Amino acid sequence: MDRLMLDTLYQGSRGSPTRVFGRAASEKPLGRDAYGFLLDHVEELDVRTLIAVLRARLGPGLELAERPFVRRLAEVLPASGDRHILEVLRLAERISAEAWIDDLTLPLRGRLPHYQWYRFVDKARGGCIFNALNVGLPEPPPGFVWFQADQFVQAIEEARPEPLVVGLLERAHDDIAAADIALRTQPVSVLLALHERFPNLIKVDALRDVLRERVDSTSESWVTHKASSIPPWAAPLAVQRLHHCGGDEARALYEWLFSLPPGSHDGDAYDLAFQRFKRAPLDRFWHPMLGRHLGTGTSWKTRGRALIDVCIDLGRGFPVDTIDAALRGTDDRDGATAEKHRISILRKIHDETARLLVERAERALCAGDHDSGDLFLSAFMSLDPGSFISGAVHHLRKAPDLPPATLRRIEACEKLARAGNRAPSEDAFFEAFFVLTRQLA
Numbered sequence: 001m002d003r004l005m006l007d008t009l010y011q012g013s014r015g016s017p018t019r020v021f022g023r024a025a026s027e028k029p030l031g032r033d034a035y036g037f038l039l040d041h042v043e044e045l046d047v048r049t050l051i052a053v054l055r056a057r058l059g060p061g062l063e064l065a066e067r068p069f070v071r072r073l074a075e076v077l078p079a080s081g082d083r084h085i086l087e088v089l090r091l092a093e094r095i096s097a098e099a100w101i102d103d104l105t106l107p108l109r110g111r112l113p114h115y116q117w118y119r120f121v122d123k124a125r126g127g128c129i130f131n132a133l134n135v136g137l138p139e140p141p142p143g144f145v146w147f148q149a150d151q152f153v154q155a156i157e158e159a160r161p162e163p164l165v166v167g168l169l170e171r172a173h174d175d176i177a178a179a180d181i182a183l184r185t186q187p188v189s190v191l192l193a194l195h196e197r198f199p200n201l202i203k204v205d206a207l208r209d210v211l212r213e214r215v216d217s218t219s220e221s222w223v224t225h226k227a228s229s230i231p232p233w234a235a236p237l238a239v240q241r242l243h244h245c246g247g248d249e250a251r252a253l254y255e256w257l258f259s260l261p262p263g264s265h266d267g268d269a270y271d272l273a274f275q276r277f278k279r280a281p282l283d284r285f286w287h288p289m290l291g292r293h294l295g296t297g298t299s300w301k302t303r304g305r306a307l308i309d310v311c312i313d314l315g316r317g318f319p320v321d322t323i324d325a326a327l328r329g330t331d332d333r334d335g336a337t338a339e340k341h342r343i344s345i346l347r348k349i350h351d352e353t354a355r356l357l358v359e360r361a362e363r364a365l366c367a368g369d370h371d372s373g374d375l376f377l378s379a380f381m382s383l384d385p386g387s388f389i390s391g392a393v394h395h396l397r398k399a400p401d402l403p404p405a406t407l408r409r410i411e412a413c414e415k416l417a418r419a420g421n422r423a424p425s426e427d428a429f430f431e432a433f434f435v436l437t438r439q440l441a
Helices: 003-012 018-025 032-040 047-055 066-079 082-089 097-108 114-122 128-133 164-171 175-185 188-197 204-213 232-241 247-257 269-279 286-291 297-314 320-328 338-366 370-380 387-398 404-419 426-436
Strands: none
Touching: 003 018, 003 032, 018 032, 018 047, 032 047, 032 066, 047 066, 047 082, 066 082, 066 097, 082 114, 097 114, 097 164, 114 164, 128 164, 128 175, 128 188, 164 175, 175 188, 175 204, 188 204, 204 232, 232 247, 247 269, 269 286, 269 297, 286 320, 297 320, 297 338, 320 338, 320 426, 338 370, 338 387, 338 426, 370 387, 370 404, 370 426, 387 404
């Protein structure tokens, strides 16, 4: 249909010329006259005509100036209903990336329900930083579909979080600007993944500054499931991070840190595990980690004593996995058998536990807390310490106003210490903690 005919129909139409526009847009292929007519009247086109134009196959030598049609589409779409919104979403690949963001997605912000507008954001494309971040909805669980292409599932989609790239929409095609915005707005775990893919855009110095600023943040995690995306140069900062982060993140960071070559950082494996254990004593991940570094009698005197002390304070017993890991680490060395090393560890465990219990008993009895003092002495009686402890036990008699029952308990502990059978066992050590937690009388 030529332009003269279209203009005549337009001028002679009664009321709205919608049917004339529809007839022009339905031409296959869309010819130059029909296209020019529609472009001249773009401000009058309704959503169905606009969709038809953007979907149309063009005649030979004709190139669609899409942006006026897309801008008009943004004006009429909010009042057009779900069906038309979904039809427009299916046009994303036919509309240029610039027009999709600048002429459609950004103008629609605040004019559609957020769950519908997020669909337009999901289909936006820009530079490499923007595209890497714009992953759309998270993966649904097996057998579950977040939404279908031909309908909105409002109850589910309303609960989705804001897409990561919303703050980048206005600079989506500017990778340098997008990188700067990402460094200011995105979680560390996202930035680390971007740095791994685009090190020339998310640069080391800038990322290091972000890690320093957020090393004590409690509102985000540096890792998702594994810490493999953290570059080795960040290891010293990851050591600091271990003092502040949540449990899942701490476990991933710890395993990553101590898989690195020696010299990558100055973090102490035992001390870091000990600090995490004090924060979360029921997290069993840390129990064997502690035991791996307590594989000698000397280590129980220098490090294990503090662990025993903390466990007495916690009143929850002692982690079995720690003892198991410590004793499994023994082997034949230094001219001694693995069994001799095992006995050496158990002796030191009993000795250090005995010291702590006597010290606590003395403080309690001197303060007049005879019940606590008697509890510590009762736990002491489960142990098999060396005779060195006899003097400290005898000294307990000097506490004021001791009841007869407590004096008898002290006397029994003295005899036990002097006997020095020196056959310490794991079971006896755990029995002492059963007494401390009042699981044994």
